[in-house]
Amino acid sequence: MTARLSQFSSTLTVETAFDVLARAKRLKAEGKDVIELQIGDSPFPATHHAKQAATQAVADDQSHYCPSKGLIGFRETIARFYKAEFGVAISPEHVVVTPGAKVLEQFFCEAVLNAGDSVLVFSPYFPTYPPNIERRQAKPWYVPLKQENAFRPDLREVERFLREAPRPRAIILNSPHNPTGGVATLSDLQGLADLIRGKDVFLCSDEPYCHMVWQDRHHTPLECPGMMEQCLAVYTFSKSYSMSGYRLGFGVTHPGLAEIISKLINTSLSCVPPIIQLAGQAALEKDAAERDEVMLKFKRKVEILVEALQQVPEVRVAMPAGTFYVFPDVSAICRRLRIQSHGLALYLLEAADDRKGVACLGGECFGDAGQGFLRFSCAEPDDRLVDAIRFFAEAIKREDRVGKYLDAHPEYRLR
Numbered sequence: 001m002t003a004r005l006s007q008f009s010s011t012l013t014v015e016t017a018f019d020v021l022a023r024a025k026r027l028k029a030e031g032k033d034v035i036e037l038q039i040g041d042s043p044f045p046a047t048h049h050a051k052q053a054a055t056q057a058v059a060d061d062q063s064h065y066c067p068s069k070g071l072i073g074f075r076e077t078i079a080r081f082y083k084a085e086f087g088v089a090i091s092p093e094h095v096v097v098t099p100g101a102k103v104l105e106q107f108f109c110e111a112v113l114n115a116g117d118s119v120l121v122f123s124p125y126f127p128t129y130p131p132n133i134e135r136r137q138a139k140p141w142y143v144p145l146k147q148e149n150a151f152r153p154d155l156r157e158v159e160r161f162l163r164e165a166p167r168p169r170a171i172i173l174n175s176p177h178n179p180t181g182g183v184a185t186l187s188d189l190q191g192l193a194d195l196i197r198g199k200d201v202f203l204c205s206d207e208p209y210c211h212m213v214w215q216d217r218h219h220t221p222l223e224c225p226g227m228m229e230q231c232l233a234v235y236t237f238s239k240s241y242s243m244s245g246y247r248l249g250f251g252v253t254h255p256g257l258a259e260i261i262s263k264l265i266n267t268s269l270s271c272v273p274p275i276i277q278l279a280g281q282a283a284l285e286k287d288a289a290e291r292d293e294v295m296l297k298f299k300r301k302v303e304i305l306v307e308a309l310q311q312v313p314e315v316r317v318a319m320p321a322g323t324f325y326v327f328p329d330v331s332a333i334c335r336r337l338r339i340q341s342h343g344l345a346l347y348l349l350e351a352a353d354d355r356k357g358v359a360c361l362g363g364e365c366f367g368d369a370g371q372g373f374l375r376f377s378c379a380e381p382d383d384r385l386v387d388a389i390r391f392f393a394e395a396i397k398r399e400d401r402v403g404k405y406l407d408a409h410p411e412y413r414l415r
Contacts, residue, residue: 013131016365024349024359034349035388037376038359040178042242047290050241053282057275066274069262070097074281078250081284088222093255096262097272101208101236101249106132107264108232111257112202113138117169120161122153124179124366129172141165144369147329150321151182155191162195170202176209179366179375180327181320186219193224201230208236211295213322228254240291241283248272248280298324301378301385308389324378331372334414337402340364341372343412351405352395358388
């Protein structure tokens with residue numbers, strides 16, 4: 001008899017982008033030409049001084065344990081960076097260093113949630129939010145983001161959550177938003193702060209795309225009075241500095257919560273490798289110009305995707321306010337072909353053509369509010385982006401192939 005696993009492990013959901021990534025890599029290995037727009041990774045190399053510092057740290061044998069909260073020199077650099085970028089004065093005691101941003105979601109939930117608490121999650125949502133909430137036996141309270149509102153948070157729904165949800169305890173906000181590209185304005189953040197200030201409610205502000213705001217500039221809730229006591233702001237080097245494989249991020253919050261998170265790191269991860277932290281420190285200190293140059297290249301990639309998609313009949317799409325994703329409404333195509341949007345995404349990869357495919361994600365991967373949408377990332381050369389949408393426009397005309405795909409995969413049939 002095999003020993004039973006936990007109930008939580010049996011219901012665990014994951015980030016679908018990595019599943020589609022594996023499918024795309026397998027098809028490419030078999031000789032298929034796949035344009036990969038499925039995962040939120042940068043097509044650019046890590047920034048110059050980050051790579052130099054990592055190499056030097058290896059040579060200097062920076063290969064031993066360090067404080068769980070992070071190297072003091074790195075946290076001092078982050079504090080200076082934060083004041084310069086966002087105008088919020090912090091000390092190193094407000095900062096905790098982590099291996100990427102995802103674990104901060106988990107540590108936030110472990111630090112603030114008890115069984116039966118309610119957590120507001122704006123939908124579509126990043127797929128790892130619900131498992132981290134459910135790990136604590138808390139309950140997600142989903143609120144839709146709508147295209148007609150530029151995918152910005154609706155504060156009336158926040159009021160309803162605070163009024164009606166059983167034991168409202170936390171809110172998870174992602175801005176700039178993955179997958180929609182929506183950006184919460186400073187007015188939105190001030191309104192949200194006014195609603196929760198002084199209440200026993202925490203805010204997790206997930207901000208990995210803080211340098212990918214294409215209109216105005218990025219704002220953090222920590223700019224709002226009183227929010228340092230109730231908010232954890234989350235950042236990563238994966239997007240701004242193309243360092244996704246380094247697995248480096250940091251959180252900014254009040255020193256008490258930062259200390260609790262450092263204990264959670266101590267009991268699970270020990271510390272982030274000093275080699276990686278020194279690379280991040282060099283990126284913050286020396287690579288701002290390179291970062292900003294790359295951000296302009298990302299903006300142009302987004303514009304190329306949007307312009308190409310706007311030429312496809314039955315597609316509704318506008319320039320996102322931020323991120324390197326485009327989130328077109330393809331519900332009219334899905335209704336015509338009788339296929340779910342994630343089924344449409346997999347059809348483009350696997351069945352639209354024998355020799356070529358496009359990897360992207362269906363909106364269902366990000367919750368019920370994503371139904372009828374596709375998410376395209378920009379992680380390919382510019383000419384391949386145009387080629388991908390040209391392929392998409394032709395593929396949706398091949399109704400015989402769609403029908404055969406649905407016969408083989410009836411779970412994607414639109415009902």
